[in-house]
Amino acid sequence: MPECASCSAELKPEWKYCIYCGTPVVPGAIRPEPVERPRISTLAVVIYVLVLVAAVLGLVWLATWIFSGGIPLSNAL
Numbered sequence: 633m634p635e636c637a638s639c640s641a642e643l644k645p646e647w648k649y650c651i652y653c654g655t656p657v658v659p660g661a662i663r664p665e666p667v668e669r670p671r672i673s674t675l676a677v678v679i680y681v682l683v684l685v686a687a688v689l690g691l692v693w694l695a696t697w698i699f700s701g702g703i704p705l706s707n708a709l
């Protein structure tokens with residue numbers, strides 16, 4: 633098993649890059665700068681959370697509506 637020169641992780645021969653640190657799997661290759669991991673943008677996180685909250689609130693509202701008699705169960709099924 634080859635080892636990552638940067639993080640010493642075990643590498644599979646077919647890998648072209650270390651999946652852990654992004655260092656190219658080339659014997660003797662030197663990569664001076666560490667690979668920056670892709671970051672999820674703050675906006676994406678905010679949107680994701682908002683959608684999640686909206687979905688949960690929607691489900692709660694729907695359940696409340698149904699169980700409070702909004703839809704007779706015989707009709708809903």
Ligand SMILES: [Zn+2]
Nearest residue numbers: 636639650653
């Ligand atoms: Zn590595």
